[in-house]
Amino acid sequence: MPAYLVIPFVSLGLVVCWSSGYIGTQMAADAGGDPFALFGWRFLFAALLCLALVAIVGRRPVWSPRAIGHELVAGSLNVGVYLLAVVWAIQLGVSPAVTALVTALQPLMATLAMSLLRGERIAPLGWAGSVLAAAGVVVCAAGEMRDVGGAPAWAYLLPVVSAVTLTVGSLWSERAPRTLGSVERLLWQLAAAAVVFAVAVLVRTGELPAWPARDVQAWQAIVFLVVLSSLGGYGFFNASLRLRGVTYTSLMFYLTPPTTALWAALQFGDRVGPSGWAGAVLVAAGVVLALRALNRKSTIPPRCRRPASA
Structure with missing residues (x-):
């Protein structure tokens, strides 16, 4: 693939997957059963598939304890705790729209973290x-919010936990x-x-x-989640982090709510209302503006600190 197509391909793959x-x-x-158990099997099958790919390639992997430990922590945060909090919140009665709203604000957390922790000026x-x-994400979710008070008060902290762990895990x-x-990184995650x-x-x-x-129906969901969501989603996520960093990758997450809404409309017949279309337009405009800022290299590097005197 030509070099100029790599980043657009990874970005599109990340949003879709x-x-x-x-x-x-x-x-x-829709298939029923315990979602916690199904997600556990989903990740185990995906990890075994990665292990098979490593064996098929035949290249002897370099598995240092430090590198493996780093990926285990990353997988626990970016994949495990992030999704566990989302699934648990929805199971407790938090509206999926509210959950999506809070977790989709993660890019703001990531941008703020890059500014405060690493001294980058956006x-x-x-x-x-x-x-x-x-704001576009808020508009998208606002049209779908129903029964906001149907869950215990503490359950609404779970989407916040999800967004925080994804931000920390991305860094x-x-x-x-x-x-x-x-593939080896994905295996351990x-x-x-x-x-x-x-x-x-x-x-x-x-x-x-x-x-x-x-x-x-259950096995269709597992195969779908293993191939597209686990291998595709987190594969493109890791690739985007390496190619463009945390800020760019987090911006791509803004595009997932409108993409999901359109996909659900096509697959499940869900109706996309006026607020959904309006929110999608705002999201697209916001991402374009933010990407223009990144492409202009307008992020100012941290100030050089004065060296300590001898």
């Missing part, structure tokens, strides 16, 4: 674009050692997520996750 996670979750919910155009995109993943290949969900099932039920039901 990340959006597929919400579609796959709906498919899993240009006004970048802030304006990010805020406009966030952590960006500094990953370069000793592991893309997905394995960590499988453990997180297995522990969650064990704590809730006192038993390990049961084998998925012998139902075509």
Whole structure:
């Protein structure tokens, strides 16, 4: 693939595959059963598939304990805790629209973190674009909000936990050692997520996750989640972090709510109302503005500190 097509391809793949996670979750919910157990099997199957790919390639992997430990932490945060909080919130009665609204504000957290923790100064155009995109997400979700008070008060903290862990995990993943290949990194991240969900099932039920039901609908959801959402979503996520960093990758997440809404309309017949279309336009405009700021290299590097005197 020509070099100038790599970043657009990775960005498109990230938006589509990340959006597929919400579609796959709906498919899993329609199939019935314990979503925690299903997600645990999803990540285990995806990790085994990565292990098979490593074996097929035949290249002897360089598995240093430091690199593996780094990816296990990344997988626990970016995949395990992030999705566990989302699934748990929805199961407790938090509206999916409210959950999507809070978690989709993660790019603002990432931009703020890059500014405060790493001293990067984001240009006004970048802030304006990010805020406009966030407003678009609010408009998208506002039209779908129903029964906002139907869950315990503490359950509304779970989407916040999800957004925070993804931000922290993104910053952590960006500094990953370069000793592991893309598939090897994904292998350990997905394995960590499988453990997180297995522990969650064990704590809730006192038993390990049961084998998925012998139902075509359930296995369709698992295959969908393994291929598109796990391998595709987190594969493109890791690639985007390496190619463009945290700020750019987080901006792509703004595009997932309108993409998911359109996908759900095509697959499930869900209706996209006026607020959904208006929000999608705001999101697109905001992302374009923020990307223009990034492409102009308007992010000012941190000031050089005065060296300590001898």
